[in-house]
Structures are given as C-alpha cells and as structure tokens.
Amino acid sequence: MKQKLIQAALLSGLLATGSAFAGSPSPQALSFTCAGCHGFNGASVGPASPSLAGLPRDFFIDAMVAYQEGTRPATVMDRIAKGYTLEEIQAMADFFASQTYTPAQQSYDASLVSAGKSIMERRRSCGTCHEEGGTFGIEDLPQIAGQWSPYIRFSIQDFREFGRPMSDDKARPIEALSASDIEAVVAYLASKQDPALYQHDH
Amino acid sequence: MIKFNRRQFIKAAGLTGVAAGMPLTAACAANHGGGSAKGRVVIVGGGTGGATAARYIKHLDPAIDVTLIEAGQTHHTCYFSNLVIGNLRTLDSIEQRFDNLRASGIKVVNQKATAIDTNAKTVTTADGQSHGYDRLIVSPGIDFANNIEGYDEAAHEIMPHAWKAGPQTALLKQQIQAMPENGVVVIAAPPNPFRCPPGPYERASLIANYCKQHKPRAKVMIIDAKDAFAKQGLFNQGWQRHYGDMVEWVSGANTNGGVKRVNPGAMTVHTEFDDIKADVANVIPAQKAGRIAELAGLTNEGGWCPVNFKTFESTLVSDVHVIGDAAIAGPMPKSGYIANSHGKTVALAIVDIMNGRDPGQPSFLNTCYSLLTSEQAISVAAVWGLDANGEVVTKNAGLTPMDASDAFLAREVEYAKSWYKNLVSDAWG
Numbered sequence: 001m002k003q004k005l006i007q008a009a010l011l012s013g014l015l016a017t018g019s020a021f022a023g024s025p026s027p028q029a030l031s032f033t034c035a036g037c038h039g040f041n042g043a044s045v046g047p048a049s050p051s052l053a054g055l056p057r058d059f060f061i062d063a064m065v066a067y068q069e070g071t072r073p074a075t076v077m078d079r080i081a082k083g084y085t086l087e088e089i090q091a092m093a094d095f096f097a098s099q100t101y102t103p104a105q106q107s108y109d110a111s112l113v114s115a116g117k118s119i120m121e122r123r124r125s126c127g128t129c130h131e132e133g134g135t136f137g138i139e140d141l142p143q144i145a146g147q148w149s150p151y152i153r154f155s156i157q158d159f160r161e162f163g164r165p166m167s168d169d170k171a172r173p174i175e176a177l178s179a180s181d182i183e184a185v186v187a188y189l190a191s192k193q194d195p196a197l198y199q200h201d202h
Numbered sequence: 203m204i205k206f207n208r209r210q211f212i213k214a215a216g217l218t219g220v221a222a223g224m225p226l227t228a229a230c231a232a233n234h235g236g237g238s239a240k241g242r243v244v245i246v247g248g249g250t251g252g253a254t255a256a257r258y259i260k261h262l263d264p265a266i267d268v269t270l271i272e273a274g275q276t277h278h279t280c281y282f283s284n285l286v287i288g289n290l291r292t293l294d295s296i297e298q299r300f301d302n303l304r305a306s307g308i309k310v311v312n313q314k315a316t317a318i319d320t321n322a323k324t325v326t327t328a329d330g331q332s333h334g335y336d337r338l339i340v341s342p343g344i345d346f347a348n349n350i351e352g353y354d355e356a357a358h359e360i361m362p363h364a365w366k367a368g369p370q371t372a373l374l375k376q377q378i379q380a381m382p383e384n385g386v387v388v389i390a391a392p393p394n395p396f397r398c399p400p401g402p403y404e405r406a407s408l409i410a411n412y413c414k415q416h417k418p419r420a421k422v423m424i425i426d427a428k429d430a431f432a433k434q435g436l437f438n439q440g441w442q443r444h445y446g447d448m449v450e451w452v453s454g455a456n457t458n459g460g461v462k463r464v465n466p467g468a469m470t471v472h473t474e475f476d477d478i479k480a481d482v483a484n485v486i487p488a489q490k491a492g493r494i495a496e497l498a499g500l501t502n503e504g505g506w507c508p509v510n511f512k513t514f515e516s517t518l519v520s521d522v523h524v525i526g527d528a529a530i531a532g533p534m535p536k537s538g539y540i541a542n543s544h545g546k547t548v549a550l551a552i553v554d555i556m557n558g559r560d561p562g563q564p565s566f567l568n569t570c571y572s573l574l575t576s577e578q579a580i581s582v583a584a585v586w587g588l589d590a591n592g593e594v595v596t597k598n599a600g601l602t603p604m605d606a607s608d609a610f611l612a613r614e615v616e617y618a619k620s621w622y623k624n625l626v627s628d629a630w631g
Binding site: 023024025026028029030032033034035036037038039040044045046047048049075076078079080082083084088148150154157 | 258539542543546547550562563564565566567569581583584585586587597598599600601602609610613614616617619620621623624625627628631
C-alpha cells in the first residue's frame with residue numbers, strides 16, 4: 001500500500017505540472033470530457049450516472065480496465081474506456097480522486113431506511129467492507145452511500161444477474177438480498193446526504 | 203493490515219506539495235492577485251459550446267475577463283427537443299438560463315452580434331455597442347443553406363424545421379397533435395454534414411411513439427437526401443420492432459437526393475420523382491455555419507469553419523476560435539456533447555495562451571443518445587485525440603450492440619436523462 005501511495009503521489013505530481021508527458025493530454029483535458037455525463041469535476045447531478053469525484057484512485061483504474069477488458073457489464077463505458085491508455089486512465093483517476101465526494105441530493109423512501117441499516121449491519125453483509133453506513137470503503141472500495149440510487153440498483157443487478165465479477169465474500173451477502181432488501185439498502189444509502197459523513201479520519 | 207484510503211493520500215500529497223489536480227484557479231489567482239484582467243475573451247453564441255467555454259475559462263482563470271454575447275434571453279437545447287416534439291418533456295424543461303454564468307463573473311450580453319471586425323478585434327451588437335477582445339470564440343451553431351426551393355422564412359412557419367429549438371419545436375409538436383388520426387408526417391432529412399446526425403431518425407421514432415398511442419393510423423415518412431444515416435441498423439431494428447409500417451425511410455438514392463422543392467400553400471413536398479402531400483411537413487434543410495461566422499470571414503467555400511484542432515483557432519483569421527457545430531472538426535459529429543468538449547478544449551487552450559504557456563494536447567469525447575421509445579434508447583460513443591501532425595484520430599468508437607436486451611436499452615434511457623442533466627449543468631452551471 002505504501003508503495004502504491006508513493007507511486008500515486010509521484011505520478012500525479014508529475015502529471016499536474018503537465019511537462020512530464022509532453023504530447024499527452026493533461027489530467028484536466030482528459031477528465032473534463034467526462035463531465036457531460038458525470039458532472040462538473042465529476043460531481044454528477046444525476047439522476048443515474050454516478051459521481052466520479054472522490055472515487056478511490058485504484059477503484060477508478062480497476063473499473064476502467066474492467067470496462068476495456070469486457071469483464072464489467074456496461075452500456076457505453078466499455079466503448080469509452082477503450083479510447084484511453086492506462087497512463088491516461090491513471091491521470092483521470094488522480095484527477096477524480098483529488099475532487100471532493102459530493103453525496104447525491106435525491107429523494108428516497110424514509111420508511112425503509114432503518115431496515116436498510118439493519119441489512120447493511122448484519123454479520124458478513126455489505127457493511128463489513130462498505131463501512132460506516134457505506135460512506136467509507138476499505139482498501140480500494142468506493143463510497144456506495146451517496147451515489148445515485150438508479151446506479152446502485154444497476155450495480156447490484158450487474159453483480160447478481162449480469163456476471164460482474166465479485167469475491168465470494170461479496171457474492172454471499174449480495175445474492176441473499178431479496179427485492180425488498182435491495183430497496184431498503186438503496187434507501188439507506190440514499191439517506192446519507194450530509195457531506196460531513198464522508199470526511200473520515202482513518 | 204494498514205487501512206489506506208484516498209484521504210490519507212491527498213493529505214500526504216498535499217504536504218509534499220504534489221497535490222494532483224490542484225485547481226489551476228488557485229495558482230492563477232495567487233499569481234495575479236485576482237485583480238485587473240489579464241486578457242479579454244469575447245464569446246459569440248450562448249449555446250452549449252459558448253456557454254461551456256465561458257464557464258471553463260472563468261473556472262480555470264478568474265483573472266480573464268469573459269463576455270458572452272447571446273441574442274436570446276435563454277437558450278433551448280436542440281438535444282432533447284425531440285422529446286418535446288414527442289410529448290415526453292415540456293419545452294420549458296430544455297430551456298437554459300444564463301443566471302449561473304452571470305453569478306460566476308461572466309458578463310452576459312443579451313444582444314445579437316451583428317458584426318465582427320477581426321482587424322480592430324471588436325464585436326458589434328445590435329444595440330450599437332462594441333466589445334473589444336484579445337481572443338474571440340465564435341460558437342454560432344448552424345444556419346440553413348438554400349437547397350430546397352420554396353422553403354423561405356414564411357415557409358418555416360408552415361413547415362417547421364425545428365432544427366433550432368424553441369418556438370419551432372413547439373410549432374411542430376402542436377402540428378402533430380392537431381393532425382388527423384391518419385395523418386402523414388413527412389420529415390425531409392438533410393444532406394451531410396448537419397447538426398445532430400441521428401436527430402431526424404430519433405425524431406421519427408418519437409413522433410411514432412406519440413402516434414402509436416394517440417393516432418395509431420398515422421404515418422411518419424422520412425425522405426432523406428442521403429443513402430445512409432447514423433445508427434441506421436439500430437434505428438431500423440427499433441422501428442421494425444416498435445412501429446412496423448408506421449415509419450418509412452426513403453433513401454436519397456430512390457429520389458435522386460431527397461426533397462428539392464416545397465409548396466407550403468398546398469402542403470406538398472417534392473422530390474425529382476414524387477409529389478407528396480403531408481399533414482405535417484418537417485423540412486430540415488442543408489446546413490452551414492451560423493451567419494455571423496460567414497460575415498466574419500471564418501467560413502470556407504463549403505460554408506463551414508476550418509480550425510486548428512489543438513486550439514480551435516481559425517485557420518483563416520488569427521485570434522479567433524470557432525467551436526461547436528460551425529467548426530470543421532474532422533470525424534467529430536456536430537453534437538451537443540462535442541460542442542461541450544470543444545468548449546473545454548478552447549478554454550484550456552486560451553487560458554494556456556493568456557498565461558504564456560503552450561497549449562496542451564486536447565482529448566475529445568462524444569456520447570450521444572437517441573430514444574427509440576420512451577423506454578428504450580440507443581447510443582454512440584467515441585474518443586478522439588490528435589496525432590503528431592495535429593490531425594484528429596479516433597481512439598475508439600462504438601454503438602449500442604444490435605439485439606441488446608430490454609434491460610440494456612432501458613438503462614440507456616436512464617443514462618440519457620443523466621447525460622442531459624449533467625451536460626446542461628456543466629455548460630450553464
């Protein structure tokens with residue numbers, strides 16, 4: 001992990017100066033083009049496309065590489081990801097990781113929130129890795145709270161129905177969810193709208 | 203195991219002075235104290251390209267003085283106007299305002315630009331005011347060529363083009379709703395190049411979607427100037443599946459180039475071989491760069507504006523940049539998303555130039571959705587960059603796969619809605 005951190009810092013530092021990779025688009029030039037779907041500086045205004053701002057760097061890279069390789073189900077992102085080199089993806093990952101996560105301001109079914117919380121907090125459930133109510137992911141996992149609800153539903157569907165790869169630790173709880181469980185989890189995650197919830201000091 | 207997260211990384215990076223993506227604005231504001239303007243940028247046209255350029259220049263360097271000249275008090279986006287015509291959205295929902303751009307420090311002048319003097323470097327507006335610039339961005343959208351006999355200004359009010367959104371959009375919608383139950387809608391689709399290549403075919407889809415519910419014996423006929431069109435296989439599949447015989451496309455090859463003449467009094471459109479009576483005639487003429495570009499000497503013999511792809515500076519006139527539909531942009535289509543992409547490219551380039559830096563390499567993205575029905579959409583997406591000679595090269599491009607599942611096509615509708623909302627939010631704030 002420490003090695004990764006140093007590499008990340010070096011890479012982003014070099015890219016930020018714009019001089020090390022003459023001939024390559026700058027992180028801004030690359031990342032700005034995403035805004036038409038993912039929002040200004042990656043803070044999506046919804047209603048479905050996810051925010052990229054504040055995503056963990058390695059999660060972004062893994063996602064883009066999975067889209068390139070066809071291992072993650074996609075509508076447009078497979079076609080878009082194939083247009084970038086790994087270095088360009090890393091530059092975008094750094095750009096978005098440096099932006100502030102902006103939880104979606106969206107409506108949700110308040111009556112389902114406590115049920116969703118219970119599901120998240122079950123032993124060996126979502127909350128085991130998506131900690132603190134999904135506002136924090138261990139290792140390279142993203143915040144799942146505060147993302148737009150349709151995207152959360154699509155992601156769960158991708159894991160359950162469309163073959164998005166996952167570990168056994170993830171498969172067990174996600175496959176155990178009923179349709180009403182999913183809606184409860186979606187409501188709970190959508191209820192986390194205060195940006196302060198995402199300022200962790202781990 | 204040590205828990206590591208991005209926040210620690212940012213903290214660490216910040217301490218060592220290599221914070222990635224530190225807003226350029228902070229650096230610039232520090233260098234220049236945010237005081238007197240370091241340069242004047244005037245932007246003609248408050249559509250997607252112009253609004254995006256204005257916002258991003260101000261974002262990247264608040265010390266640059268930015269003036270946006272737009273004839274309208276508001277702007278209706280052409281994208282998603284087919285949803286208005288098909289009764290899926292209101293006209294108000296595609297109306298964009300300039301308040302947020304004003305609030306960010308951009309001077310918005312709601313006047314028509316009437317003249318550009320590229321020697322004196324001024325833009326004159328209809329109120330007689332003169333606006334001096336160091337760098338000018340022209341984002342004028344399209345105007346119509348005279349390729350269809352009889353299609354004059356008066357004819358626009360009888361046979362709407364609805365290819366500039368606003369009252370024309372409302373008129374076409376109203377005509378479709380008022381036509382007989384077995385009405386015939388004729389769409390005269392234009393020759394290449396034109397704004398929004400899949401647009402006429404999405405329009406046919408959403409008119410059919412409306413008619414299927416409200417006028418099931420109606421017919422939508424597209425008389426094309428072309429022999430092929432964008433997303434053709436996907437549209438054909440969607441039309442067969444959802445609308446059967448209701449939608450008919452007539453290739454340009456069958457008519458020797460589509461509609462050549464109209465008679466608004468008789469409500470007829472004419473090809474070289476056929477005379478067709480329409481209940482609603484949506485006549486979309488051939489196109490060229492917006493008039494002001496031509497007046498300023500920015501257009502070539504084809505009526506469009508050649509540019510340097512790195513900076514979008516005109517190759518005909520220095521210190522003037524042309525973006526969006528009016529620019530000749532190689533393989534990039536004339537789409538709203540591309541205008542937004544151009545807007546950021548020109549913003550980065552001008553901010554670099556005004557700060558004494560060489561402009562960096564651009565990167566371009568287009569994502570364009572078309573609705574087949576209210577529940578199903580298809581898309582095209584492409585990434586472009588520049589090669590060593592400064593030419594646009596396609597890095598990757600692709601369409602929705604044929605035979606995609608209903609779940610896939612339904613997701614594309616949800617993402618299309620997000621595309622719209624984020625795109626307009628990115629451009630107008």
